Amino acid sequence: MLTKRIIPCLDINAGRVVKGVNFLNLQDAGNPTELAEYYDNEGADELVFLDITASTEKRSIIIDVVKSVSEKLFIPLTVGGGINKLSDIRLMLQAGADKVSINTSAVINPRLISDASEFFGSQCIVVAIDVKTIKDQILTNQVTTDINIDINSNWEVYTHGGRNKTGIDAIKWAKEAASLGAGELLVTSMDTDGKKEGYDLDLIKTITDNVNIPVIASGGAGQLNHLSDVLQYANADAVLAASIFHYKQFTINEVKNYLSKLKIPIRLN
Amino acid sequence: MNKPKITIIDYQASNLRSVQKALEANGATTQISDNPKTISQSDAIVFPGQGAIDPSMKKLNEKNLIESIKLYISNDKPFLGICLGLQLLFEFSDEGKENCLGILKGNSKLFPPDVKTPHIGWNQVEIHISNPLFNGIKSNSYFYFVHSYYALPKDNKIISSKTDYGVEFCSSIINKNLMGVQFHPEKSGPNGLKVYNNFIKFIKDGRM
Numbered sequence: 001m002l003t004k005r006i007i008p009c010l011d012i013n014a015g016r017v018v019k020g021v022n023f024l025n026l027q028d029a030g031n032p033t034e035l036a037e038y039y040d041n042e043g044a045d046e047l048v049f050l051d052i053t054a055s056t057e058k059r060s061i062i063i064d065v066v067k068s069v070s071e072k073l074f075i076p077l078t079v080g081g082g083i084n085k086l087s088d089i090r091l092m093l094q095a096g097a098d099k100v101s102i103n104t105s106a107v108i109n110p111r112l113i114s115d116a117s118e119f120f121g122s123q124c125i126v127v128a129i130d131v132k133t134i135k136d137q138i139l140t141n142q143v144t145t146d147i148n149i150d151i152n153s154n155w156e157v158y159t160h161g162g163r164n165k166t167g168i169d170a171i172k173w174a175k176e177a178a179s180l181g182a183g184e185l186l187v188t189s190m191d192t193d194g195k196k197e198g199y200d201l202d203l204i205k206t207i208t209d210n211v212n213i214p215v216i217a218s219g220g221a222g223q224l225n226h227l228s229d230v231l232q233y234a235n236a237d238a239v240l241a242a243s244i245f246h247y248k249q250f251t252i253n254e255v256k257n258y259l260s261k262l263k264i265p266i267r268l269n
Numbered sequence: 270m271n272k273p274k275i276t277i278i279d280y281q282a283s284n285l286r287s288v289q290k291a292l293e294a295n296g297a298t299t300q301i302s303d304n305p306k307t308i309s310q311s312d313a314i315v316f317p318g319q320g321a322i323d324p325s326m327k328k329l330n331e332k333n334l335i336e337s338i339k340l341y342i343s344n345d346k347p348f349l350g351i352c353l354g355l356q357l358l359f360e361f362s363d364e365g366k367e368n369c370l371g372i373l374k375g376n377s378k379l380f381p382p383d384v385k386t387p388h389i390g391w392n393q394v395e396i397h398i399s400n401p402l403f404n405g406i407k408s409n410s411y412f413y414f415v416h417s418y419y420a421l422p423k424d425n426k427i428i429s430s431k432t433d434y435g436v437e438f439c440s441s442i443i444n445k446n447l448m449g450v451q452f453h454p455e456k457s458g459p460n461g462l463k464v465y466n467n468f469i470k471f472i473k474d475g476r477m
Contacts, residue, residue, distance in 0.1 A: 002392045002434055045391055076413060076456045096286050121320045123387045123415040183387050214389045267391040267411045
């Protein structure tokens with residue numbers, strides 16, 4: 001039986017692992033190579049690296065990190081941050097990544113999703129979506145497209161590491177990304193991220209109900225039941241977590257044993 | 270032969286380095302190549318997979334690799350296809366318009382709509398018939414899969430394992446020295462490394 005995946009996420013800033021709250025107040029959380037090896041030994045099902053301050057001049061730093069990490073890693077590695085074109089994807093795969101995650105560039109240029117999945121295969125293309133609950137519904141006079149927020153929208157897509165509002169409805173964008181050829185969606189709730197009070201179950205459930213590709217839930221893991229809730233009730237295929245693992249609140253093994261006891265299909269060592 | 274020389278075929282859209290380091294971790298000498306002559310002189314071929322059918326077949330065609338791969342296999346030399354590298358051995362795939370290599374009878378099909386595609390993650394491999402790749406590996410061990418299509422061989426006797434995802438599909442084949450796996454051993458932790466180790470042993474045993 002296909003198992004649910006437990007994925008530690010390493011946010012990388014200038015070659016170090018960092019962790020913030022609601023995408024702000026970054027704190028140092030360790031060396032990426034050491035952490036990656038540690039998680040691999042612990043039984044992580046995959047790893048995700050997000051280069052959170054990606055820019056052209058810093059591009060070579062993440063490539064070096066990916067190279068050194070992947071040398072010793074025999075589980076899948078997804079790398080995201082600052083990937084704008086097919087040649088960026090090729091570079092990451094050459095450095096040792098198995099998949100790439102695209103976020104801002106996919107919103108700006110949705111054709112990147114279809115071009116990339118056509119060339120590299122869907123399985124290689126993860127579309128990351130950063131989402132915030134819409135509190136004050138103000139429909140501005142943006143150019144109206146099919147995926148813009150409307151009166152029924154609950155969640156809005158943000159880009160540029162959560163800094164920019166887009167006016168795009170998160171559920172419509174998830175469906176659009178899937179139909180363009182994304183292999184997986186990595187959905188982060190900016191409202192719950194770093195707060196350790198649980199994943200946004202409504203958001204994740206609405207997305208898993210609306211697409212037929214795997215969904216990785218992200219943002220808010222603090223207790224073991226947060227992970228089981230999002231896997232069982234929101235039907236996520238994988239859970240991403242950072243601080244609970246980096247600060248050794250729980251080991252991967254503890255998480256897996258807990259989920260396995262609840263009869264959630266899990267790969268145990 | 271202490272260190273067999275294994276060629277990993279480069280057709281531009283694959284996770285070559287991952288495959289290479291998994292083979293090297295098991296003591297093989299490897300080279301990544303798209304040169305038909307290099308291929309013919311190798312002790313074994315690994316045909317890695319990731320990517321899509323049509324661009325891959327086009328690349329193989331451009332590089333004049335199709336005939337040399339077919340010749341290599343018809344000479345019964347050790348060959349391991351991985352993921353797309355397994356699917357390309359068959360006649361065609363629902364994924365693309367191009368013909369595949371047609372070395373084995375059968376085709377590749379998309380998973381049914383009641384399961385999410387791609388099939389991504391760790392799934393169990395139930396061993397059906399003996400395949401040297403699985404020496405020392407228990408049936409129903411977990412391996413890492415990432416694919417939307419699966420191979421459907423005409424000849425059931427070559428299916429060495431099956432995996433359940435909406436359908437029971439063929440997750441590995443063996444036909445004498447020709448082997449293929451749908452999962453990614455290079456991404457499947459210790460079990461996956463064992464598969465490469467077994468392949469290298471097989472090359473040494475068969476040639477000594």
